[in-house]
Amino acid sequence: MTFTISAPPHKKSTVSFRSIMWSKVLALVPVSLISIYFFGIPALSIILISVLAAVATEFGIQTVFKQNVTIKNGNAVLIGLMLALLMPPEVPLWLPVVSSFFAIAIGKLAFGGIGSYVFNPVLAAWIFCKTAWSGFMTPASTPHIGQLSDLLLEQGAGFLVEVSPIALIGGVYLIYKRYVEWRIPLAFFLTMVIFPQALKVLSSIIQLANEGVLNPLMYLSQLFGFLDLSGELRYSMIGIVFFGILFIATDTPSSPVSKKGRLIYGIVCGLLVSIYGYFANYVEATFYGLFLANCVASFIEVNTAPASFGTEGLLGKLYGRIINKLPSGLKMEVLSDE
Structure with missing residues (x-):
């Protein structure tokens, strides 16, 4: 056959x-x-x-x-x-x-x-x-x-x-040879760089607001603090994190197949590792964060799989769900002459 x-x-x-x-x-x-x-x-x-x-x-x-x-x-x-x-x-x-x-x-x-x-x-x-x-x-x-x-x-x-x-x-050579897909490591790495800094800036702005500081320049200075990558990155850019980015997260059977799914999966990996590492340490965060990401990999893959030719796409399904919840009097229907 x-x-x-x-x-x-x-x-x-x-x-x-x-x-x-x-x-x-x-x-x-x-x-x-x-x-x-x-x-x-x-x-x-x-x-x-x-x-x-x-x-x-x-x-x-x-x-x-x-x-x-x-x-x-x-x-x-x-x-x-x-x-x-x-x-x-x-x-x-x-x-x-x-x-x-x-x-x-x-x-x-x-x-x-x-x-x-x-x-x-x-x-x-x-x-x-x-x-x-x-x-x-x-x-x-x-x-x-x-x-x-x-x-x-x-x-x-x-x-x-x-x-x-x-x-x-x-691991970068493996990406160059296309033995490893680049979307997961890139999304993972960028999330690891951006998210902890964004958390730090947000917490600083909230603290200023709670203290009654209404000076926009103070908020702006905290926002420019986002560019300071020397703090949390000292603890996150370690060998075991790079190992997770390049060798563990890119494991094909336990990661999504679709291109969109890989980008989303990389972001999820970065978020989970960053959150765990921010409140604990980035060594164990790499293992537990990626293990939790494995749990949702199949869900991401199913919901990002390309639609078959001739079938309704994601926007069409979303539109249909919204229309079905509207009262019948608000729906615009086409009446036939028959």
Whole structure:
């Protein structure tokens, strides 16, 4: 039986799922090497054990259930590597094994494998381990960008991925190669930059109004304070946030497919991470904010999917709902001569 996905002509491409996965692995090699340099043998042990556990779990489950073994496509290696980078260097070595097993067995394969899961397996496994073993998963320090050199090597890194935000530049290469769609990272990043500053300006203006200050120049000065990006950004522009923007939020199965949906999803990710980070910290905000965004990704996709040819569009549906709620006497109807 032949299935027609869309009308021809079709554009052929040499890009495969395997090439995308291994390209993402290569994009994470720089930050992995820097984390090994910074943290030493503990970081190397966590990375190796986490990757091996993820690959062994996928191979074992697929072999037992007589499924096609897919470890060569690199997805299990990528999941194991990402989980390792989200670990503090002080964790016991059994914890990366448990997290990799949970990500592959529960987060991925239990939902049907690639393209079928609802939540990003890396996020699901991290939140599971954080809930079960909070003491082990809490880093010894929380980073912030105090000066330009912190972008190159962050001395206050708590997780392996936080050692060098600039080392995550490989994610930009993935966007350039179109292995990752640019709309989600761009909308996410701009929201992260704008929203915290807007909150700060709004709170300052409200405080002035409550104090009875009616001077428009004072309000204007607070508005120009929006241009000061040195405050909250010191705590938000850290390695783990960049990792969430470039590698977690762009996970295709757990993000919308439509172009409008991706822009909206990126804004939702930025809002959730910013709100949580503004009142708590941006490290945990990245995980919990993106996990909540996964919850609404399907809703965004359904409501932003392009209408089929010949069907009523979004404006038409909205107009119909408004008209149906109007009294019959206010409706303008066309009367036939029959």
